[in-house]
Structures are given as structure tokens and as C-alpha cells.
Amino acid sequence: MQNLRLTLKSRPEGKLGSEHFDRVEEDMGPLADGKARVRVVYVSLDPAMRGWVSPDTKSYIPPVQLGETMRSLGVGIVEESKSDGYKVGDWVSGTPGWTKYVDVAPGEISVVPQMDRIEHYMGVLGLPGVTAYQGLVIEGQPKEGETLCVTGAAGSVGSLAGQIGKALGLRVIGIAGTQEKCDWLTKELGFDAALNYKTDDLSKGLAEFAPDGINLHFENVGGAPFKAAFRNMAAHGRMIFCGFISAYNGDIDPDPLDMTTIIRRRLMLKGFTMPDHYASYPMLFSELGKLMMQGKLKYRLHVEEGLENAPVVFNKLFDGSNTGKLVVKVSDL
Ligand SMILES: NC(=O)c1ccc[n+]([C@@H]2O[C@H](COP(=O)([O-])OP(=O)(O)OC[C@H]3O[C@@H](n4cnc5c(N)ncnc54)[C@H](OP(=O)(O)O)[C@@H]3O)[C@@H](O)[C@H]2O)c1
Incomplete structure (x- = not known):
């Protein structure tokens, strides 16, 4: 052969x-x-x-x-x-x-x-699903009524993280790179709002959506979307770092953040990788399967x-x- x-x-x-x-x-x-x-x-x-x-x-x-x-x-x-x-x-x-x-x-x-x-094994029951659930639920510890921001929101991981957030009763805003992707998030996936990082004023949009700040943030991309979220975090907010794709090809961001924000707002920043959590796979498949059968997770x-x-x-x-x-x-x- x-x-x-x-x-x-x-x-x-x-x-x-x-x-x-x-x-x-x-x-x-x-x-x-x-x-x-x-x-x-x-x-x-x-x-x-x-x-x-x-x-x-x-x-x-x-x-x-x-x-x-x-x-x-x-x-x-x-x-x-x-x-x-x-x-x-x-x-x-x-x-x-x-x-x-x-x-x-x-x-x-x-x-x-x-x-x-x-x-399904490439989507909800594949790496995107288990990563989204692991990062949002296990690492992020979301609470009903909190405000969640997701970057790379129309991507395979981000779109599922946002939908899991909605299923758990959070207010969810997504940041993506085209109008078509933003429309998909709000009109088909049930996100409460979406911002286009190429055309919208992100800080203004986030402040309007979350006047009291973002409680939980799911980071996929880095760069301008990440920085806008960082600057709009609520006191005691949690930022979960799933990915930072803007840096993977070696690009350096010339505009550093004011890291004292972490102290002033008492933020928690946490990175994770899915391979550390293979032992959770049976539980993750079971939870994701249930949500998919209920029609709450589309991909x-x-x-x-x-x-x-x-x-x-x-x-x-x-x-x-x-x-x-x-x-x-x-x-x-
Ligand atoms: N921690 C883990 O175990 C784990 C596991 C799987 C994935 N990840 C990470 O999760 C993230 C998403 O992965 P994915 O597989 O779901 O990919 P994806 O989101 O389906 O595709 C990548 C998207 O990233 C956005 N993007 C690319 N360059 C960008 C930039 N410079 N600034 C802003 N947005 C940019 C693009 O969407 P727009 O059109 O919106 O720009 C692109 O469609 C990646 O960072 C990946 O490394 C981590």
C-alpha cells in the first residue's frame, strides 16, 4: 500500500x-x-x-x-x-x-x-472542546451572572468557550476579526455582544458592555484584543491564558502593558495547556457531550x-x- x-x-x-x-x-x-x-x-x-x-x-x-x-x-x-x-x-x-x-x-x-x-471529534469532542471546557470551567471557575470576555472568539476554541459560558449563565462578549465572524457569534451562537478588533474601538466597546469591568477573561490571541481586555478587567478578575497566537511567528509587541494593573486590580493570571489534563478527559467528554446533545454547543x-x-x-x-x-x-x- x-x-x-x-x-x-x-x-x-x-x-x-x-x-x-x-x-x-x-x-x-x-x-x-x-x-x-x-x-x-x-x-x-x-x-x-x-x-x-x-x-x-x-x-x-x-x-x-x-x-x-x-x-x-x-x-x-x-x-x-x-x-x-x-x-x-x-x-x-x-x-x-x-x-x-x-x-x-x-x-x-x-x-x-x-x-x-x-x-465531532475534531470539534466539540476534540481538542477545541476539551480545551475550552478545561480553560473556562476548571481553570476559570465561572459564576452565574459574571461577565466573560473571549478573544479569538470565532475560532474553534473561542467559540466553544463563549458558548459554554452562555450555558453556565454568564454574560459573554467576543472579540473577532471580521464582521461575518461577529455576526455568527451574536446571531447563531448566542453571544451577548461581539467586537471587531480591526474596526471597533475595543476599550470603548468593552467599557460599554461591562461598565463594572470583566470578571473572567479567556485569552486566545494576544495583541490589541488582549490589551483592551486587560485594561477593562474588574477588581479580582481572572484572566485565563489559553493561547497567544499573535506571538507565535516571532512578532514582538512594542507597546508593553502597565503590569502594576495586576496589583491595583488584584488580578489572577493563569496559563494552562490541555495535555496537562488528560486525566480529566472522560469527565470533559461527558460534560461536552451533554451540552452538545442539548443543542448548546455549535461548531x-x-x-x-x-x-x-x-x-x-x-x-x-x-x-x-x-x-x-x-x-x-x-x-x-
Ligand atoms: N492551551 C491549550 O492547551 C490550547 C489548546 C488548543 C488551542 N490553544 C490556543 O487557542 C488559540 C486558538 O486556537 P484555535 O485552534 O481555536 O484557532 P482558531 O481560533 O480557530 O484560529 C486562529 C484565529 O486566531 C485569530 N488570529 C490570528 N492571528 C491573530 C492576531 N495577530 N491577532 C488577533 N487574532 C488573531 C484569527 O481570527 P480573527 O479572524 O478573529 O483574527 C484566526 O482565525 C491559539 O492561541 C491556540 O494556540 C491552546
């Missing part, structure tokens, strides 16, 4: 591109005993992958090594099995990498229950075709041209 995978060839200085990957076409050979052969259906493109190709060894996860298949989350289906852990037709979710096929041993990729759509996928296009398509995360969870479709289910 012919496989195609993309391996890391060199580390980017700025944006990721095709030049940083080798295209490896190879015959898979016969499946080894104890393993299963998975055909990948979707691979996930996540902003954190930009960090995974940097040489930083002090991050929460080791860097991808040169010559290795690019690490990525994804879902697939078992096509052949010589393992007790998998049977033909099983749906699996895990970290297959940028590859069309992967041979796995038990424990290397998880079998997931079959539902109406495998896409949209932005699907691109062709594994070989993944390095270029990845940059849509950074110019905002993704509308929903960015994935590459590798094969039909």
Missing part, C-alpha cells in the same frame, strides 16, 4: 511553508503482528504546531525532530488489524501526524464511539483538501481566513 507523509526538513524562522517539509512517498509493506493500519480521514491544524517545530525544549511538549513525520491530531478508521486492541472499521482519534496511513500498536491511538459524524469546520497542502493552509490560522476549526481532509470516511 502506497503512503504519503510529510516530514520536518528544517525549522522555520517566521511562517511555516512547504519548503520546511519533505514529501515522503513509500510502500507501507505488510502490517506487523500486534498492530493496526489506520487510514487518516482528517488531520487537525492547530496554532500550537508552530511551537512544535521550534527548537524550544523547555515547552510543555518536546519539539518535532528533523526527519520525523509532522505531529498533528487527527481522526481515522482502522482498515486492517492484527491487534486485539483494534478491529476493522473502528473509528480512532489521536495523533496520527501528517500522513495518509499509520500503523499503530494498542495505546498509541484511541478507539472512539461511532456517532452521526466523525467530525463549524473549515475543511481544506490535500495533505500536501497542509503547511501552506496552516497559515490561515494566522491571517484569520479560517472560518471554524481548520482541518485537512485526507480521505473519505
Whole structure:
């Protein structure tokens, strides 16, 4: 069986591109005993992958090594099995990498229950959902009636964080980069308000929405949206740092914040990463599944075709041209 995978060839200085990957076409050979052969259906493109190709060894996860298949989350289906852990037709979710096929041993990729759509495992029941729930509920400890601000609000994590906030009785304002995204937040997802950081006066808009300040803030992007929220926090507000995408390509913000605000307003700032919380997955799936079944969590996928296009398509995360969870479709289910 012919496989195609993309391996890391060199580390980017700025944006990721095709030049940083080798295209490896190879015959898979016969499946080894104890393993299963998975055909990948979707691979996930996540902003954190930009960090995974940097040489930083002090991050929460080791860097991808040169010559290795690019690490990525994804879902697939078992096509052949010589393992007790998998049977033909099983749906699996895990970290297959940028590859069309992967041979796995038990424990290397998880079998997931079959539902109406495998896409749920890229959205609500995938990294975006568990990250949003973990950050907002476990780290943020929201209380009914509080005011929540979410940046990157129309993105895969942000849109779910805001909807979970609404389901828990919070007043929610989202900040996003286009009018279409702001309309989606307020008209389809039930956000109370949305601001376009490219055209609106953020400080004015936040002060009008939350005259007593923001109680809980969920940060995804950094830059101007983050700074406007920081300056509009209520006393004893909590800021949860999920992501800071504006800095991932190495851009430096020349306009520092007045950090004494943290003391004057007695703020709590907390970063988190999802891999620290694998043990909570069963609880997170159960809570997210319930909310999804109740129609309280909607998501949209932005699907691109062709594994070989993944390095270029990845940059849509950074110019905002993704509308929903960015994935590459590798094969039909
Ligand atoms: N802590 C964790 O474990 C964890 C897990 C998953 C994701 N994350 C983080 O969560 C954040 C969102 O990830 P996602 O997968 O849901 O991506 P996403 O929000 O679906 O896509 C990224 C979005 O970020 C916005 N953006 C890009 N550059 C920006 C900039 N310079 N200033 C303001 N906005 C910018 C764009 O939306 P606009 O059109 O609105 O600009 C873009 O669509 C990322 O920072 C990611 O690293 C963290």
C-alpha cells in the first residue's frame, strides 16, 4: 500500500511553508503482528504546531525532530488489524501526524464511539472542546451572572468557550476579526455582544458592555484584543491564558502593558495547556457531550483538501481566513 507523509526538513524562522517539509512517498509493506493500519480521514491544524517545530525544549511538549513525520491530531478508521486492541472499521482519534496511513500498536491511538459524524471529534469532542471546557470551567471557575470576555472568539476554541459560558449563565462578549465572524457569534451562537478588533474601538466597546469591568477573561490571541481586555478587567478578575497566537511567528509587541494593573486590580493570571489534563478527559467528554446533545454547543469546520497542502493552509490560522476549526481532509470516511 502506497503512503504519503510529510516530514520536518528544517525549522522555520517566521511562517511555516512547504519548503520546511519533505514529501515522503513509500510502500507501507505488510502490517506487523500486534498492530493496526489506520487510514487518516482528517488531520487537525492547530496554532500550537508552530511551537512544535521550534527548537524550544523547555515547552510543555518536546519539539518535532528533523526527519520525523509532522505531529498533528487527527481522526481515522482502522482498515486492517492484527491487534486485539483494534478491529476493522473502528473509528480512532489521536495523533496520527501528517500522513495518509499509520500503523499503530494498542495505546498509541484511541478507539472512539461511532456517532452521526466523525467530525465531532475534531470539534466539540476534540481538542477545541476539551480545551475550552478545561480553560473556562476548571481553570476559570465561572459564576452565574459574571461577565466573560473571549478573544479569538470565532475560532474553534473561542467559540466553544463563549458558548459554554452562555450555558453556565454568564454574560459573554467576543472579540473577532471580521464582521461575518461577529455576526455568527451574536446571531447563531448566542453571544451577548461581539467586537471587531480591526474596526471597533475595543476599550470603548468593552467599557460599554461591562461598565463594572470583566470578571473572567479567556485569552486566545494576544495583541490589541488582549490589551483592551486587560485594561477593562474588574477588581479580582481572572484572566485565563489559553493561547497567544499573535506571538507565535516571532512578532514582538512594542507597546508593553502597565503590569502594576495586576496589583491595583488584584488580578489572577493563569496559563494552562490541555495535555496537562488528560486525566480529566472522560469527565470533559461527558460534560461536552451533554451540552452538545442539548443543542448548546455549535461548531463549524473549515475543511481544506490535500495533505500536501497542509503547511501552506496552516497559515490561515494566522491571517484569520479560517472560518471554524481548520482541518485537512485526507480521505473519505
Ligand atoms: N492551551 C491549550 O492547551 C490550547 C489548546 C488548543 C488551542 N490553544 C490556543 O487557542 C488559540 C486558538 O486556537 P484555535 O485552534 O481555536 O484557532 P482558531 O481560533 O480557530 O484560529 C486562529 C484565529 O486566531 C485569530 N488570529 C490570528 N492571528 C491573530 C492576531 N495577530 N491577532 C488577533 N487574532 C488573531 C484569527 O481570527 P480573527 O479572524 O478573529 O483574527 C484566526 O482565525 C491559539 O492561541 C491556540 O494556540 C491552546
